[in-house]
Amino acid sequence: MRTSILLFLLLALAVTSQATCTNDKNPSIRSLTDKTYSYGEEIATPIHLLRPKSGLAGRKVPQTDCLSWRLAVETNNIRDWHLVPMSCEQYVGHYILGKQYKDDCDAVADAAIEYAKSIKLGGKGKEIWVFDIDETTLSNLPYYARSDVQFGALPYNDTKFNEWVATGKAPAIPAILRLYKTLLTLGIKPVFLSGTKEVYQQVRVDNLHKVGYYNWEKLILKGKNEKGSAVEYKSSKRTELVEAGYIIVGNIGDQWSDLLGTNVGARTFKVPDPLYFIG
């Protein structure tokens, strides 16, 4: 009788231990819907939490290089790339729908808010903060999570993307909305500067209103006759702002083309974006 009980206990221990280990090794079992960071009904699949795969302890993991690829993208070392490497599609999806992307965006907002609070305003109301829109102010994740887009691992389709923009359903990026609201309370005026075409002006205004951005000094979209690279376009628009007497105290965007060039502002803030490159 005592042997049977011992046998049962040991069996239970063995099964429990194995189950724990299996869960730890297979991240897909951990997938769950993160209700604090849902991107709305567009995403039918559950939201997976990030599990960085770094090939620890000598185990070969096919996605080993995706962490380094992402860092190289975020630091502007890799440029002019057209697609997320197919081997990193799953990694990028896990990252951007997961907790780490949310934490990374929060860290950007925290640093920006700490800096903004240190600014002494001149009293003439000329201090502005330049916000990019896509993947900075608004998120296109409901589009990028689609099976025909695969987080930027499939080629960009202008028609499909514009159809998505036209729905006006892009959610806010919560951390950046928090920065925006803090800047308003501090008396720093937001200026939206985007490469979106002017034809989408009304749909973008409605979309911004719907998710909590109600107030701005200017909303600058790309006119039909604008030519040149993103760096040139954004530099020229920022120069117009400076020539009009504005002081760019801060500048935030998900692309380095938002943050390099002329009149970039007193401080720049890079929002993470491993989905696409705009040069």
Next chain:
Amino acid sequence: MRTSILLFLLLALAVTSQATCTNDKNPSIRSLTDKTYSYGEEIATPIHLLRPKSGLAGRKVPQTDCLSWRLAVETNNIRDWHLVPMSCEQYVGHYILGKQYKDDCDAVADAAIEYAKSIKLGGKGKEIWVFDIDETTLSNLPYYARSDVQFGALPYNDTKFNEWVATGKAPAIPAILRLYKTLLTLGIKPVFLSGTKEVYQQVRVDNLHKVGYYNWEKLILKGKNEKGSAVEYKSSKRTELVEAGYIIVGNIGDQWSDLLGTNVGARTFKVPDPLYFIG
């Protein structure tokens, strides 16, 4: 008899499973000396492999924010910081002594080499590549891994650091040495531009020679009379190079102050460095 054997097997299974799980949860048990990336005798403690702690599956991990902190540092969102946050000291140590830092440096070198191979030289031998030295060309990890430095979590001590520099024992960063050698074969001339004081000229030359850097167009160290910020110093030296007819095709450094300012070069490459900030 058969019960005893079954009992023994189950016990063995339970113990093995527990041991595996414990190892998986306690990264310190996994520590090992990485012979492929040793930083020499200076590091008495074993080299730990990185295990990013990202607070997955709702578990609270005190170091959750260190990944976001590091990304914010690498993207120049957090500036003018004086110390690695004490809560991230262990994380930074694991990262920088581990596989991920090596992989990240390799990704920088890969991107730089891919770009360098695409450059069409003018035939006059004026194309140069600017290299920073500390944490770019040479590694001070044997110093930063010391218990009285703690990977930058303890305050910087100028006397101690200079004593370390004077030993001339800094190893090369393998990925950057690989980039350097490739550039030489391509006909692009290396220029070392460092904030190290000129008084260390000979010890630095000897150190560079000892670890594999034998050949360069110029080695520029900081003179007694140099004033201003790191951005100003490096910008002015790069401007002198351009005015002397050189073409800066590439520029690599671990600090954004190496890569911003004037005449930064046709492409910049940021080497990871979560140990310290130079503005």
